[in-house]
Amino acid sequence: MSIPNTHHALVVVEQGKAAVREKALPKVSSDKILIKVKAVALNPTDWKHIDFVLKPGASTGSDFAGDIVQIGADAEGKGFRVGDAVAGFTRGGAIDPDNGAFQEYVTAYPELVWHKPSTLPYEDAAALGGVAPSTAVQALYDHLKLPTPWSPASAPTPILLWAGSTAVGLFAIKLAKLSGLRIATTASPKNHQLLKDLGAELVLDYRDPEAPKKIREWAEQYGGLRHALDNISEQGSTKLVASALGPQGGTVVTLLPVDESKEQPWPANVETIANTLYTALDKKNEKSFNNMHAWNDRITGLIEEGKLSSIPLKYWEGGLEGLTAALDEYRKGRVSAEKIVASI
Ligand SMILES: NC(=O)c1ccc[n+]([C@@H]2O[C@H](COP(=O)([O-])OP(=O)(O)OC[C@H]3O[C@@H](n4cnc5c(N)ncnc54)[C@H](OP(=O)(O)O)[C@@H]3O)[C@@H](O)[C@H]2O)c1
Structure with a gap:
């Protein structure tokens, strides 16, 4: 599969406002993998970052599930191959302004994703691998x-x-x-x-x-x-x-x-x-990073054994374009006992 130079992403256009724009793909450092996003899940942190943290142009979104399309040289041999379906989370736009879940391609450390069982829908995987x-x-x-x-x-x-x-x-x-x-x-x-x-x-x-x-x-x-x-x-x-x-x-x-x-x-x-969940995204926070890696090594088994499944999901239509309305549901405190997910 050929990887394009640009893709669509939900980016901050001004404080408190995000819109879909075409932009460059995030750079894939040698210790990371590139994932084609198939589904995302939403969290309160996503709108909080758009309203209070991110600068205009920054990517957004935390939870993703998708298929690996590229593996950095130093990310080889860590249990993943191109084509594998995986899930994980990132801190959209805050660590790397070009990296976020609410876009067509996202990067991640192989240690911080896990294998999606083939029978598990991508939406469930996005929720199960996410911030919550x-x-x-x-x-x-x-x-x-x-x-x-x-x-x-x-x-x-x-x-x-x-x-x-x-x-x-x-x-x-x-x-x-x-x-x-x-x-x-x-x-x-x-x-x-x-x-x-x-x-x-x-x-x-x-x-x-x-x-x-x-x-x-x-x-x-x-x-x-x-x-x-x-x-x-x-x-x-x-x-x-x-x-x-x-x-x-x-x-x-x-x-x-x-x-x-x-x-x-x-x-x-x-x-x-x-x-502070985001400590786990930084390799320098060795304990936090390693603990999340250890969890990622366990979660696929728990799902396959039927022990762990997603919480109730609300499926949101409209792909990337639809996410701004879904984010508003969180912004207005209208989400109760469920997680909004969307196909990308
Ligand atoms: N620091 C971190 O590492 C970290 C990580 C994840 C999340 N967070 C933060 O944790 C919070 C929860 O995140 P989330 O995604 O789990 O939230 P969420 O699913 O969006 O929360 C919605 C729920 O909040 C409940 N709620 C509202 N006001 C409440 C109150 N006064 N007392 C008790 N429950 C109340 C509602 O319960 P009812 O409908 O039953 O009334 C509703 O079900 C957010 O502020 C998020 O930003 C922090």
Whole structure:
């Protein structure tokens, strides 16, 4: 297959606005592969980058699935061949202004993609290889150091996954279930049955002022709550999560930097860790990069064994051109318990 010199990409045209333009393909360094994008998934970070981070001309988009069309000399021998179907994520436009998922071709390190099983649709692969599940992996296994799906908990271990209907929360529930953890979570009542079906044991409304107390009491049967992931990290949620931990304290991973000085402080024995997924994209962050590589070596097997599947998907029409309207759904907070995906 011949690779063109230019392609179509959703690029930032001014702060807060993106449009499809023709531009040069991203350069493929010798340690990377080039992928022809077949499907993408969307995340809140995509519109946040368009509105607050990227300069005009920058590519956009994080989650992709597609077919390898080129392999750099130093990326050879890492388990991939031209023609293989793979999935992964990037930080659209921020690391390399020409690299992003919302375009026809994207580059990636071979260590940070995984083989898409032939029966898995590209849209599902884009969601499964994307920002949301990768964040859940980092939070649960790198930061909270909880038992993994391949070495599940042998003793009852409770975890609070606050805001479980977020995309990160849904994947975190799936992973925590595979890890043998006992799960408490929160969401709007319309999403409670879904979260129970995924394996959450206790599901409450995050608007219930008694939720932290009910979670603390529920966890007592398992020796008390010490681990939590705050999947929203906004509007005072971290304070609520911290107060659900028992008197022994514990660790709360947040997904946004939380300014404790603006909130009621939590007890000194509650440690908060702000998760930053993008650390995994930089080889210099060896531990983070290697941990994501190790996860990518496992995910295909979990999918093929029927243990891991995508969260609910909403299929968006219109290819690259349609993505601006899909991004607006996230911008306006209209996405609930699902992930928008699109074919490219
Ligand atoms: N730092 C990192 O590494 C990292 C990585 C990934 C994501 N993030 C950030 O994490 C956040 C979540 O991302 P996402 O893709 O999972 O989000 P998402 O799927 O777009 O979140 C939508 C969900 O948010 C829930 N929600 C809205 N307000 C809430 C509140 N006050 N309390 C609890 N839940 C609430 C809604 O629940 P209901 O419909 O049930 O009400 C809805 O299901 C975003 O801010 C994102 O930018 C950070």
